[in-house]
Amino acid sequence: MSLLWLFPAGFLALAALLLPLLIHLARRSEQRIIDFAALRWLSAKPRPRRRIRFDEWPLLVLRLLLLALLAVLLARPALTGVPDTQPRVAVLPGVDLAAAQRAVGNADAQWLWLASGFPKIDKTAAPQGPQPVSSLLRELDASLPADATLTVVVPSIVDGLDPQLPQLSRVVRWQVLEQSAAANKPAVIAAPELQIRHDEVGRQGLRYLNAVTSAWRGPKPETADDTIAFGNDDKLHVWLTAKPLPADTSAWLQRGGRLLVDARTPIPADAQRAPLWRDANGVLVIEQISTPQGQWLRWAAPLQPASLPVLLDADFPNDLRAVLQAAPTPRRALAATMQPNTGATPYAQPATELGNWLLLAIALLFLFERWWASAPRRRGQA
Amino acid sequence: MAALTPPLIPADVRSRLRSLRLWPQRASGSRGIGAHASRSRGAGLEFAQYRAYEPGDELRQIDWKLYARSDRFFVRESERESPITVWLLLDASASMAQADQARPDWQRLDAAKALVACLAELAMQQGDAFGLIALGGDGVQLLPAGNRLRQRDRLHLQLHALKAAGQWPPQQKLSPLWERIASNDLVVMVGDGFDAAGVELAERLAKAGRDVVHLQLLTVEERDFPFRDGHRFRDPETGDELLSDGATVRGEYLARFKDAQHVLDARLQAAGIRHDTAYLDEAIDAPLQRLFGRRSGSGA
Numbered sequence: 016m017s018l019l020w021l022f023p024a025g026f027l028a029l030a031a032l033l034l035p036l037l038i039h040l041a042r043r044s045e046q047r048i049i050d051f052a053a054l055r056w057l058s059a060k061p062r063p064r065r066r067i068r069f070d071e072w073p074l075l076v077l078r079l080l081l082l083a084l085l086a087v088l089l090a091r092p093a094l095t096g097v098p099d100t101q102p103r104v105a106v107l108p109g110v111d112l113a114a115a116q117r118a119v120g121n122a123d124a125q126w127l128w129l130a131s132g133f134p135k136i137d138k139t140a141a142p143q144g145p146q147p148v149s150s151l152l153r154e155l156d157a158s159l160p161a162d163a164t165l166t167v168v169v170p171s172i173v174d175g176l177d178p179q180l181p182q183l184s185r186v187v188r189w190q191v192l193e194q195s196a197a198a199n200k201p202a203v204i205a206a207p208e209l210q211i212r213h214d215e216v217g218r219q220g221l222r223y224l225n226a227v228t229s230a231w232r233g234p235k236p237e238t239a240d241d242t243i244a245f246g247n248d249d250k251l252h253v254w255l256t257a258k259p260l261p262a263d264t265s266a267w268l269q270r271g272g273r274l275l276v277d278a279r280t281p282i283p284a285d286a287q288r289a290p291l292w293r294d295a296n297g298v299l300v301i302e303q304i305s306t307p308q309g310q311w312l313r314w315a316a317p318l319q320p321a322s323l324p325v326l327l328d329a330d331f332p333n334d335l336r337a338v339l340q341a342a343p344t345p346r347r348a349l350a351a352t353m354q355p356n357t358g359a360t361p362y363a364q365p366a367t368e369l370g371n372w373l374l375l376a377i378a379l380l381f382l383f384e385r386w387w388a389s390a391p392r393r394r395g396q397a
Numbered sequence: 398m399a400a401l402t403p404p405l406i407p408a409d410v411r412s413r414l415r416s417l418r419l420w421p422q423r424a425s426g427s428r429g430i431g432a433h434a435s436r437s438r439g440a441g442l443e444f445a446q447y448r449a450y451e452p453g454d455e456l457r458q459i460d461w462k463l464y465a466r467s468d469r470f471f472v473r474e475s476e477r478e479s480p481i482t483v484w485l486l487l488d489a490s491a492s493m494a495q496a497d498q499a500r501p502d503w504q505r506l507d508a509a510k511a512l513v514a515c516l517a518e519l520a521m522q523q524g525d526a527f528g529l530i531a532l533g534g535d536g537v538q539l540l541p542a543g544n545r546l547r548q549r550d551r552l553h554l555q556l557h558a559l560k561a562a563g564q565w566p567p568q569q570k571l572s573p574l575w576e577r578i579a580s581n582d583l584v585v586m587v588g589d590g591f592d593a594a595g596v597e598l599a600e601r602l603a604k605a606g607r608d609v610v611h612l613q614l615l616t617v618e619e620r621d622f623p624f625r626d627g628h629r630f631r632d633p634e635t636g637d638e639l640l641s642d643g644a645t646v647r648g649e650y651l652a653r654f655k656d657a658q659h660v661l662d663a664r665l666q667a668a669g670i671r672h673d674t675a676y677l678d679e680a681i682d683a684p685l686q687r688l689f690g691r692r693s694g695s696g697a
Binding site for chain 2: 051052
């Protein structure tokens with residue numbers, strides 16, 4: 016354990032120690048006239064020395080101490096290497112708590128939810144929603160002191176893993192609890208929904224897109240004439256006309272909207288084009304347009320089998336979906352196979368700031384100082 | 398306004414006063430001190446009032462001529478003649494306005510007033526006449542001797558109006574004292590005892606046969622000299638100022654002051670004056686208890 020100062024410039028506040036010194040500096044009390052009838056027995060002896068003297072030095076010391084503590088508080092003292100060997104038990108939300116406590120049986124451990132912020136189990140309910148388990152494990156490992164042992168309680172099938180085994184700095188006790196299969200349904204990723212605006216020529220491409228959505232088993236595309244504006248939703252907008260893009264497209268793209276435009280739509284002059292999908296014969300099918308206003312996809316040719324033979328291909332719906340919707344990385348695994356590795360470098364722990372204790376001491380000292388300064392027994396010193 | 402004025406005598410002091418008596422120092426044969434009790438019956442030369450007869454009154458006190466006229470019994474009462482008169486000499490010079498720093502609202506004059514009121518209360522309790530003579534910058538303020546409650550009220554009124562100012566009055570202004578204070582009267586002087594003329598007056602009164610009691614009132618600062626720093630001290634009567642450092646002159650002052658007190662005690666003792674020194678942090682009646690309390694055994 017060692018002490019360090021996070022903001023040493025705060026010691027400049029020690030200059031404020033001059034204030035109480037000035038306040039307590041004894042005034043020149045020779046100026047105070049005192050009636051004294053027994054003057055004839057008094058001899059005249061002016062003070063020979065002009066030493067600096069202070070009134071009420073206990074109060075002065077108290078005030079100096081108060082200001083010094085304030086300066087120390089400003090300098091933010093902190094302790095590094097505070098020993099902390101309390102075991103931690105992290106439980107993935109969704110695990111039966113009673114079963115976990117039976118399995119682990121560590122009474123004096125600190126129980127945490129393996130969720131964002133690591134809330135304490137006895138204070139908060141289980142957080143909802145999927146958790147990025149590998150990322151959370153790494154974060155928890157990095158934020159725990161090196162001496163603390165970690166137990167992680169997970170169900171038999173864990174969702175939210177990374178493609179690799181988590182590599183941590185400590186040996187983790189990996190406690191797997193059998194979970195009913197009903198709770199372990201894989202998530203189904205819905206097919207993209209289309210919203211199509213077209214002109215007369217573009218209408219001829221609709222039948223291919225309708226066929227594609229049928230193959231995806233998704234809802235039918237919502238089609239309309241290009242005079243009707245796009246709806247404000249998160250569907251994939253398809254622009255099958257020769258007209259330029261609507262004026263509000265840029266704002267919609269900024270919000271994260273996806274757009275697929277026809278080959279006849281004019282391309283801005285400053286656009287960069289990158290081929291994205293070529294068919295088996297090397298014919299460009301879809302390319303990506305990048306402009307300062309945003310990015311979108313573009314059919315490289317009109318939606319006709321003559322220009323785009325891939326339209327008639329049996330794999331076209333799947334290939335198109337792979338372009339439009341990247342396949343999710345595998346996230347589910349059997350927990351028993353995902354025991355984290357060790358070997359990562361331990362992280363340096365942040366220093367423990369002592370501000371709260373200092374604040375408490377300052378508050379107590381301040382109350383004491385007020386009490387002392389306003390006590391009725393305070394006597395005016397002669 | 399009178400209701401707001403604090404009483405001169407605190408309640409606890411008043412209760413302690415009951416056990417005190419103002420004893421003259423010497424028995425005076427000519428005025429019949431031994432007759433104190435019989436005189437308090439109300440028989441005397443000066444007619445005061447008629448009052449209705451009550452069982453227990455002596456038959457010879459009934460006014461039979463009045464009974465003949467009115468068919469009722471009346472008793473003649475007369476002004477009780479007091480055997481002695483108590484004269485309260487109060488020093489009201491400017492030095493009496495001095496107060497301690499620790500208690501600035503309690504002047505020496507306030508304590509002196511309370512002491513005088515206590516003495517008047519004692520005199521009234523035992524039926525003696527009492528009068529007040531205040532000596533200050535305004536000369537001599539005199540309240541002629543009298544007794545009973547109205548006299549006490551007059552005394553309190555005068556005391557409340559009294560302010561400390563000026564110096565001890567010169568010799569020629571003191572003639573009313575000699576006119577009023579008869580021989581063998583009890584004279585109680587209340588003051589700080591710093592004025593040489595005041596001590597001289599006490600000695601002369603004692604020599605002239607008056608029974609003099611001298612009560613000296615000192616402040617706590619005069620006794621303890623608690624000053625540690627340099628201060629400018631001022632004599633309230635002469636206006637002299639003196640710059641001095643409390644810590645260095647303290648020992649010397651205390652020694653010289655003690656010597657002066659010894660000299661004063663010796664002078665008063667030699668003159669046969671009962672005397673006592675009271676301090677502002679004492680109870681008001683403390684000097685009275687020491688001088689007139691039963692334990693002191695100073696009874697006639």
